[in-house]
Amino acid sequence: MKRIILCFVLFTLWFDMQAQSNNTDIKGLISDIENNPIPGISVRIEGTSLGAASDVSGTFIIKNVPSGNYVLHITGIGYESLNESVIAKAGEVIQLNITLKAATTQLQAVEITGRKEITYRNDLSFIASKTASPLNEVPQAVSYVTKEIIADQQAYRTSDIVKNISGVNQFSFYDDFTLRGFRNNSSQSKMINGLRPVGIFGPQTLLSNIERFEVIKGPASALFANANPGGTINYVTKKPLSENRKAISFTTGSFNTFRANADFTGPMNESKSLLFRLNLGYEDADSFRDLQKNKSYMVAPSISFLPTEKTSINFDLVINQYQGKLDRGQPIFGASAGTGLNSTPTSFAIGQSNDYHTNNVKYFTISLNHAFSDKLSFNTSYMKFAWDEDLFEHRTSNNFAVDSLGNQIPTLMEMQVINRVRKRVSDNITSYFAATANTGAVTHNLVAGFDYIQQLQPIGGGQSRARRYRTVDGGAGNYRASNASQFLFQNSLPVPNVPHFDLQNPRYTVAYPHEYIFNEKQSFSATKYYTYGFYIQDQIEFKNLKILLALRQENYRDVVNFETSDEETVKQDKLLPRFGMVYKLTDYLNVYGTYTESFQPQSASVLQNPNVGGPFDPLSANMIEFGAKSELFKGLLSTNLAFYQIEQNNILVNGNSPGNPDLLEQRGQERARGIELDVIGNIASNFSITANYAYNKAEITKSDDENEIGRIKENAPEHQGGFWAKYTIDKGVLDGVGIAFGTNFVTERNTFDTFREVNGSPLGLTLPSYMVFDAALYYKVNKFNISANFNNLFDKTHWVGGYSYTRLFPGAPRSFLLNVAYTF
Template identity: 70%
Template sequence: MLLFAAISPLWAQSDNGTIQGKITNEQGEPLPGIAVGLKGTAYGAPADAQGVYQIYNVPAGDYTIVVSGIGYERQTKKVALAAAATVNLDFQLKEYTEQLQTVEVIGRRETDYKNEVSYVASKTATPLKDIPQAVSYVTKEVIADQQAYRIGDIVKNISGVNMFSGYDDFTFRGFRSGSSDSKMINGMRTVGIFGPQPILANIERVEVIKGPASALFANTTPGGTMNYVTKKPLTENRKAISFTTGSFNTLRANADFTGAMNEEGTLLYRLNLAYENSDSYRDLQKNKSLMVAPSISFLPTDKTRINFDLVVTQYDGKLDRGQPIFGATSGTDLNSTPISFAIGEANDYHTNNVQYFTLSLNHQFTDALSFNASYMKFAWDEDLFEHRTSNSFAVDSLGNEIPTLMGMQVINRMRKLVSDNLSTYLVYHAKTGAIDHNLVAGVDYIQQKQPVGGGQSRAYGYRKTDGTIANSYNPANAGDYLFENGMPVPNIPHFDLENPQYNVTYAHEYIFNNRTSYAPTKYYTYGFYIQDQISFDKLKVLLSLRHENYRDVLNYDTPDENTVKQDKLLPRIGVVYALNDKVNLYGTYTESFQPQTTSSLLDPNAGGPFDPLSSNMIEFGSKTELINKRLAANIAFYRIEQNNILVNANDATNPDLLEQRGQEVSKGIELDLMGTITPNLSITANYAYNRAEITKSDNEEEVGNIKENAPEHQGGFWAKYTIDKGKLSGLGIAFGGNFVTERVTFDTYTLGLMLPGYVVFDAALFYKVNKFNISANLNNVFDKTHWAGGYSYTRLFPGAPRNYLLSVGYTF
């Protein structure tokens, strides 16, 4: 408080006044998040959770006050403000149902935990309650209150989603996410970065469309698709900066500036900046990130809207390959090494540069017909030097594993991937009698290239007497190997798990016995689709059909270029029935596909050609809006089946022979609760039951096995209460927790390694005075040791121990 008392005279001027009031709808309900500004000035403020706005420190004079929000008619009023006066001016806004923004080119109206509209779940701006498929989300308000900085920090708020490892790597409804076929930005395909998790400083919300989504996005994983929606410009002027410190030497700085660039409000901008420099609870690890993200919206007429986004991010750190524990011969003790324990060397590094550019256009030809187009170019390049596990333990002269010595390898890699996305479609509103149609027809094109110039060098194995390297040690030919202290000499020194040593080492110290030059590669896929959203009284039906054409180009840009074709027809059928104005029931059937690898398709010994991986889902549930539509409560029941999984045919005469016999099935229930219970109390909560198992396999012993990192139960909650009256006005408190039951690893059915379940609690305090915000978050309050994911004895991924974050922000 002494800080505020000391600096308050800097902005408090006795001759300036205040304009305040309340924004409501026609029913008298408060409208949070509505933009209020003084035309031709930088003065403005959004309405709070109670619909109240306050514009402070306004010089005396005559003004035009402008009130606007997506989904409501804009209002203006003249106001005369005397010196040191306070003017009360209320507004009642009329809602309009015809909304031009079918592509999200300006910011969302809501400013709480609840989101109302999805732009990608049906290619049109559709209320979430009218979408016949489960869509979970996390808004920027939840992200800010939890001081989440990376995507791994917020998946606990999404039912049916959990971490598979420590990378950008998740499990959706029991199925592992793919490298790039489960992640979108503004509905456009990204490059799969199996390393640093995206930071969230420029993210408006994260959506997860549950189940197969190929009818929307081409080849996708069966469990779900994650879509990042970037922050778009707002019509009101708003600027915010924040600084954060905390455990593990964390230092962060964020800035978010937005508003109109001209008096007419036809040119809007937004600029997000982020910087981080921190260590980690994991040995050797560090995070150094820098992001610059400008966005511009151009609204030349009331029929045309254009948005441009550019995001440039650089990540510098090390690639955390996880916590190794003592080998299986010592039992399954996950605590044989501390969770901070990592292997590597002090001068390892991992640099990633990510840039993406998006351009979106919406044009309304008539009241019934509109055209939408979006393009995104995404580029990623990587420079890596690492000492990592060889996924095995050291061996003695007899070939027996030594459970406390980790086998090692060194990798030096450079590569680049570039993708292009183009999505174009027409939307036509029609009416046949009492039936309304919302028709969508379009074409998507996606391509990804790996240009020439990439490559990897790898050093591993054991040294031989002739100066060469053997990939592994064979005790039957012990005389061919070098020995020291009675043990075969590794190419890369073993890592002692009992007495770890971290050094500075260099590539020239090793013999690189595996060098790979990455040949240029390319794949592209294009799809034609048609969709009709039919509305009749309380019934809504969604019918869509997509024909996908996937092409993988082998030996791209060489005389031996060869194109592999995989095609699929993908239906989507959904029904929504409104029991009343609060409860919608829905059911859906949808399919997806994933292409088989080209190596299996072109191998003459594999026995192909093979059909693509195919999936289908049946889902039904309800979506409910409570407490004047401030709270959403959803429940979903589903069954997902994936077929055409390639397995080895176990042919003694042809070990490369494959056959398509595999099947996996996931069944479950999900519950989600998001929104505001009272104007002071916000909540997000979720629960998921899932059983994902192998139902068909060439190996009979696998049938009935649970899939890796797919917990049977998981859930969590987060609640925030803010005091808005009395001496404690502006003080807020939040508390939450999440749990995950035990999970299977890749070593479970052979070596008995399981990841235990856990419960973790978090808490936070907030204080807002005038334009200052102070927040303090305590994560993992009871310092619970837990593992978020993991592969095997050599690579586990522990969650963070107890830690704190302290943030100070100023909005102006």
Template identity: 65%
Template sequence: MRLIIFTILASICIFNSILAQSGSITGIVKDENNNHLMAATVLVLENNIGTTTDENGKYSINSIDEGTYTLRVSYLGYEPVEVTVDIISGKETQQDIALESADNTLQAVEIIGRRARTYKNAVSFAGTKTATLIKDIPQAISYVTKEIFADQQAYRIGDIVKNISGVNMFSGYDDFTFRGFRSGSSDSKMINGLRTVGIFGPQPILTNMERVEVIKGPASALFANTQPGGTMNYVTKKPLDESRKAISFTVGSFNTLRATADFTGRMNEDGSLLYRVNLGYEDGDSHRDLQKNKTFMIAPSVSFIPTKNTRINFDLVISQYKGKLDRGQPIFGATSGTDLTSTPPSFAIGEANDYHTNNVQYFTLSLNHQFSSRLSFNSSYMRFTWDEDLFEHRTSNSFALDSAGTQIPTLMGMQVINRVRKQVSDNLTNYLVYKVQTGKISHQWVAGLDYIQQTQPIGGGQSIARGYRKKDGNITTTYNPSDADNYVFENGLPVPNIPHFSLENPQYNVSYPHEYIFNVKQSYSPTKYYTFGAYLQGQLSIDRFKVLLALRQEFYRDVLNFKQPSEDKVKQEKLLPRLGLVYDITENINVYATYTESFQPQTSSILLNPELGGPFDPLSARMWEVGSKNELIQDRLSLNVALYRIEQNNILVNANDPSNPDLLQQRGQEVSKGIEIDVMGNILSNLSVTANYSYNDTRITESDNEEEIGRIKENAPFHQGGFWTKYTMNSGLLKGLGIGIGSNFVTNRVTFDTYTLGLKLPGYVVADAAVYYKVDRFNISVNFNNIFDKTHWTGGYSYTRLFPGAPRNYLLNVAYTF
């Protein structure tokens, strides 16, 4: 330890002595009205060294070799400025900059990347399908930028949802709760506003992400069939018209090893061709037994700007995840109480040679063409492909049975699943944007057509081995004690097809498919659904009022037995309105109100099966929301507050009919209501903060089963929130040293076993901290997560499947920019 401390101190002294031989540049950035601009970006183009201005508009860049350089200063809403400066060794060069307001600084679609390097993001393209200031959108939109990813050393989407109000983990998968409602597979997730395939299992990594946005509440008026609680939009990094290059290496707990690279800049002198390449690699274990992560990602992006009126962008992402599918922590059965630590939180069930491989490829092509100052055309297409190869030993979601059919709480029933499948999604969106001024009213109209298609091609299938063995060699789904004489027994217990797993004395072996009798074999029939919609949206502004009016007609088609002789099609249609109003109390304080609806069609496999009790109406939801959006400290800090009520109707549930166990019925209504608060940005130029809090109450309000009325929805806590702040010394002997601290909390949650067996997940508070040191182009950081080693559960289903959070751990990162 002494050697490490001595090495660090010696390195700092050496760096300081090197810096003393260079020159520096300092100055003040102002606007045309002589106002100081805080957090403007100042960059030396030749060596890519940069900084941001403080609350007085002042900047300072040290350790620049003698020579002539180009200084670029940029700030949202202002035209960037480039000036030539001469640096003299041992001297400080003074260079003040004045920026002029830009009439039109927002792209129509996000083809060129975001230059800002702060926690705050001002613009959303997904909230209205046009580049609109978030404060002018009459609906809550939360986000997390890549700067927060870096400061928290977040690598997966699950690492950063704690920064978003009203969002928490439902399980350990790519599976969340938005405002009390569970996210769906593919109808709550977008990439650049385009629909993905719903991947079950591994969470997306953040290597190529610029930010993650959550559009709160129904978003069907924008994106067709969506979940009522919210829609998550992943915004990928786009090329920049300035050179930035960075590499980083990370090691840490659980044998973690990561490497990333991010290169961007011009490919030709005039800047008409830009590029960006993101690379990511990870190899590590987990805080969960047996679990391993091995991922890689290659993500190139090219922007072509042949004229000032035409912009084209192409993104390609190739990624692979190799590991095991973590089915969660099982605990002793309900007959032994609800002790969540009856097994260690690290405890997992499986075999040593289980595997789960996921390959994801997607590419996006986007076009923006400006016909005139009033009319533009936008088009985007994305093809998303996912294939899965799975072999796993997992629970049967039940405990072993003795000869009398009674559960044995320390022995877990097991099954083996071998699965191969592929899914492909195609998205195409085309729309025109028309801007016009009529008297005092400014109009922006959007008219468009969307097409979404998802298919599962022929060739997929799965085999399942489970149940109990009978003397005649057959396998039954479960053990029937009234027919005990026909079952095989060993040590007084009915013999399962897959050996039971002991929770008291776990054994991990190497097992293969030929050892089991696969009594369930299923070939996946080709499937297809497609939906197309036409919409019209108007954004009108007069004095301090802004009005958003939108209407979308959706045509949904689900094909059963696709490409088979018995092919059949289900048609479902919906007219979706959206109405919002924004009022500017002051230049920096807005209040808003909104009403919007969503729908989710029932699948053809349900609607065309008469034994299930249909026909059924589509799921529908509507939301009322009011709130305030505030820009503070010279627009460097945002404070957003939202109050909402969401009603979801026509939820399908099992009818609990003994004569027809598959019979379904529609539950009347579920209601979510609450309040959310989000704060993010810079208090000072060297003090960044993100904070959030939400209160949510989501319950069943109407049901034919009176016992259900008033029940709280699963994994929907009443209270949750957190904060993260980073402070960096910008002068003195400790210049470049930074400290980060944060915490997040979640209150108690119910599970699927709460109202039958009494299982609840306890609330928790987790604290994190980090230390940073930046010198010249090097960044060194150490993050300490869960520093008080709090045992906690981020989500869970039942006694057989709980998802513990990570114990105390660390990550050490070294990064270099050039």
């Protein structure tokens, strides 16, 4: 019996070995259209239980496949499914190279799972039409910067990356930019994942959790309520991935810079229905500016839950703190001194050693997408955003000191001290249905929804201010030579409440509040505004033509004297249309045209002041834009060419009434006309590029003051542009070595002092044009990546923005950053 069993076992083993020798192994490499390997892709043989998943290098292997004809079903979140036919022959090894395209209509109308690509390009936008739309099918210019560009340039804040986008330039050091010639420094034109945060006119937050930075050019009120006519900025946060990716990096460099980043993502269970992502960021750095430094950190966890194929949910939490000083810019000598921009060094800042500024930002987001069927889905997102600040600063009063006759002393800066504590909270919800329907040969993609936004400033904030000149009765006030007897004098000069800052002999000390007279104390009242809108949109598709029709009814409410017995609601309403067309000329070239409008409500304080006149209509703007979008190098390189005109009306100006200095009039028009070109993507799999150019003429076209007509708006350059290119050697002894080079330029810009007159003498402060060059070196070996970035290679002195002689914003001199990153 034992011999019989032994023979049976030996025969079974022999038969199995013979069977396996007649079987086939199927191997393959899965990559995207830019030849980047894609991990986590499922490969299954239809009708069998055989299959495998691609690893971190994009490779897979299915062993011991019996001879026969099969179909491989290849699927992965974020990519279009693919079927591949194979013929398995005994003893052969099948080697496949499979290319997957990013899905353009899959899963989410709300961005819930992350972007898997690791390239400069991005094919989709959620900001342009509320749902996932291919960028080349959007009838409006949309520019972006992906996390890969942010990493390659070692950018850490928004001001570091706007140079990559046509028509956008800095206005100051704050979260403050010019878009197509119109200033954008409020929450009305900033979004996080398409939801509106609190406007923070101060330090810029870290980019550690940002997947991409987007700008939809021109008015976007038909999408997002009251908005800036130049464009809307959207920050897309990193979302979880269905594959394991982990990365850490450490950076040091000029100005005592120390940074650390971490990014961990992957599935939390075997079914991959629960995904997580955790982004961490830290910076402790000085600045090329005197006294300035900052210490910031960010903690940003995110979880995506995919309980069924039809439902997906995402939770985001971001906690960000900034500690430093508020940089109010570089003062230079007054115009009468005749020494211009170089009268003080660009490092020169005003303040005292114990000034401080602490900002805390927290926001929570939840998004839900549920598909009732292949043709109908419901989407909703909610964000709670909270911001608070604690500020103590010595800063300019935006004036020069005066002598006993009231004449300006151009080398002495009049100062003030501000101590401020405040908080703001916003709630933002957007909900809509998305449906697909056909009427004959015409396809309709319908969106209908509702938005609600509110912002509150709770009771508890306040500000104390010390400034002006000491009076003989122990107070402080505005000095006039006609009432000089009311003021104290020292060395024949009126005594300032806060000591003047000597621009020729600066002196920094530790100063304290008890040294000043804080006679301006303000308790911030509780405030509230809210706005809600209903909208409908139809994207109509017929053969090569796509038409977008949209209409929004916006209702803006400003609550005056909130939570008091005199509470009153000020109403401003607007019907906002949007119309666009895209025509597909070839597989790689689309042309488009669009018309859209925007509005910005007048502030309640203006509307409620009986002395200003009125009533006043909201600021309104409209835009006409035409352009072309193309895909070059077999779709690897995207280009967008845009021609546009934007007109803004209903601008409030002073009524010039001698008997009523508060009187305002609504007149005037501002117009911007321009051309923009954006190029981004790959020329080859190892050669990435982003380039942009903008011509823009933003001017005053209508005014009762004839001297204003034709005047170019402040910080609106006529020309700007630049490029960044990265080439990586992928073979030979230098395999893994990369080099990058870039430049950006901005032409001359006006400031607020360019046309202002003081004592009858015109001031002519303009900011000169500049061109700055950057470069970088990279070396990647196994999972390590070492990079060195060199910014402003030729140490060009330049100014990125400015207000006046008292507040200019210089660009950084030559500097370097050294980064070491590890992926595992």
